[in-house]
Amino acid sequence: MEFRFRGLMAATYTPMHDDGTLNLDQVPPMVEHLQRSGVSGIYICGSTGEGMSLSSAERRAVAEAYVSAAAGRMTTVVQVGHNSLVEARSLAAHAGQIGADVVSATAPSYFKVDSVATLADSMAEVAAGAPKLPFYYYHIPSLTGASLDMVEFLRVGAERITNLAGLKYTTPMVHEYQACLEWESRRLDILWGCDEMLLSALVVGARGAIGSTYNVAAPLYRSIVENYENGDLAEARRLQFRSVQMIRTIYRYPFHAAMKQILTLLGIDCGCCRLPQRRLTPPQIAELKVDLERIGFFEW
Secondary structure, eight states, X not given: OOOOOOEEEEEOOOOBOTTSOBOGGGHHHHHHHHHHHTOOEEEESSTTXXXXXXXXXXXXXXXXXXXXXXXXXXXXXXXXXXXXXXXXXXXXXXXXXXXXXXXEEOOOTTTTOOSXXXXXXXXXXXXXXXXXXXXXXXXXHHHHOOOOOHHHHHHHHHHHOTTEEEEEEOSSOHHHHHHHHHTTTTOSEEEEOOGGGHHHHHHTTOOEEEESTHHHHHHHHHHHHHHHHXXXXXXXXXXXXXXXXXXXXXXXXXXXXXXXXXXXXXXXXOOOOXXXXXXXXXXXXXXXXXXXXHTTGGGO
């Protein structure tokens, strides 16, 4: 299925109250913040959005809130991956019913996918829940364990998944990413998913990217893209290193809990993360702010 996304897409966070229940009142302010920052799309209930830690009913509620708030303003992608393919297919159907633009899914991760053919058959089951919507397979082998040849998946998947539009490619293998981009004269849309390596992806031809840190630093990444496109590679490298410094700083803490805290510092209260992700302690919150000030984050 022909579909192309261009620009930056934020993998959105799921706002929660301190007790871990959903705080959907914060979704419209989050969408406003992302639109102001210059992102062109949102990726809902992915790894960043703790989709795997939510019940299916909660995932539907989060998807409805984000799609409603973003309607007509930015591309909306709902991630529906689940260990139960029946449940994933139902979530895909729901995404279609509420007006999402795109459906995406991870591989099942408890019983590991053992071959490209099995992965293609599994994703065909899910994608069939919303046959009129573009479908992107979400390749993140560090979390799913599905470390398979993605060029081969494109070949097999294009035959078995009628609405396959591309991949969300989240692993730092730029050579394979480039091979996916160039497969059959760029037939499918391959979106980059490693924020700290955006410039590397641009060099081999990326035109769209999805990331967690676009929630808090989209203007930085937009500047990387603009300087690369204008031929100022030195400035693009300097800005990409700023991203690397930021991400290395955040990784000193439980990453997504720290990211939610940064959003709170920026005026968007996303609350805590659910177990098994740990919360930041009050001393860690204070240290995080100091560490970010030290690298000039709030001046960007």
